[in-house]
Amino acid sequence: MVEGPREKESRKADSLAQLSSPAVDVWVATASTAGEPYLVPLSLCWADGRAVIAIDRGSRTARHLAATGRARLGVGPTRDVVMLDAVVERTVGVDEDTELGAAYAAQADWDPRGSEGYVFVVLRPERVQAWREVDEIPGRTLMREGRWLV
Amino acid sequence: MVEGPREKESRKADSLAQLSSPAVDVWVATASTAGEPYLVPLSLCWADGRAVIAIDRGSRTARHLAATGRARLGVGPTRDVVMLDAVVERTVGVDEDTELGAAYAAQADWDPRGSEGYVFVVLRPERVQAWREVDEIPGRTLMREGRWLV
Numbered sequence: 001m002v003e004g005p006r007e008k009e010s011r012k013a014d015s016l017a018q019l020s021s022p023a024v025d026v027w028v029a030t031a032s033t034a035g036e037p038y039l040v041p042l043s044l045c046w047a048d049g050r051a052v053i054a055i056d057r058g059s060r061t062a063r064h065l066a067a068t069g070r071a072r073l074g075v076g077p078t079r080d081v082v083m084l085d086a087v088v089e090r091t092v093g094v095d096e097d098t099e100l101g102a103a104y105a106a107q108a109d110w111d112p113r114g115s116e117g118y119v120f121v122v123l124r125p126e127r128v129q130a131w132r133e134v135d136e137i138p139g140r141t142l143m144r145e146g147r148w149l150v
Numbered sequence: 151m152v153e154g155p156r157e158k159e160s161r162k163a164d165s166l167a168q169l170s171s172p173a174v175d176v177w178v179a180t181a182s183t184a185g186e187p188y189l190v191p192l193s194l195c196w197a198d199g200r201a202v203i204a205i206d207r208g209s210r211t212a213r214h215l216a217a218t219g220r221a222r223l224g225v226g227p228t229r230d231v232v233m234l235d236a237v238v239e240r241t242v243g244v245d246e247d248t249e250l251g252a253a254y255a256a257q258a259d260w261d262p263r264g265s266e267g268y269v270f271v272v273l274r275p276e277r278v279q280a281w282r283e284v285d286e287i288p289g290r291t292l293m294r295e296g297r298w299l300v
Contacts, residue, residue, distance in 0.1 A: 025229070
């Protein structure tokens, strides 16, 4: 199968499909204010254009997000990625937002509701990129400064 | 198929096999000194107990590594990961170390030699963790302070 690079429209549609897949995981990169990187795979919920993760309030990822407000997320196998640079929009206890809890439990393959100390962190994407192979590096940016380019 | 969590010995063997696989990719998380996270998938070479990546000297990952000397790497699908906290041991032009160039080209599915401005960054793992599902979170640390625990 020979394919050329996808147009931006296809990449956006494919990206939204990936983000909305059942039981999809996301690589979450964060950093301390001192520049120490951290990275962990987590379950993802894509709700209302936001990436939502459920984490222990005391975890390193939660502490980094509280301190810097920023994450970079990677979804998909390494040769078919969606990358999101995102900022923390809000953090809420897993039992404090009924709608969000239901959305998360519907997409993820586990349900954090009732887990002591767990929070949902709602991440708002500012930049979205998507590419498969090297031929898709040009044109990889689909969202910039929070606005879809297509 | 019902399996319990793997023993540390199996996890180490599985991890080394994953790191040494042909054409394996690695998620590389780095940060700026100001705490801005970055994340990108790259080809991996595992040589002499070191993780080797080939990057453009001017890329964000290269600049972060030069500034902080630290990366956290993730290999494998999200439900079968090997995580490495690593420090920069050395950085060398892709045409300046014949042995390293040959090792990289033998494992990766591309050959950076001859690419203007590209460098190999040799990363020495200090901590290695491996887990598949939640039941493998206990016992996930296989290397600490640069020493294998098994």
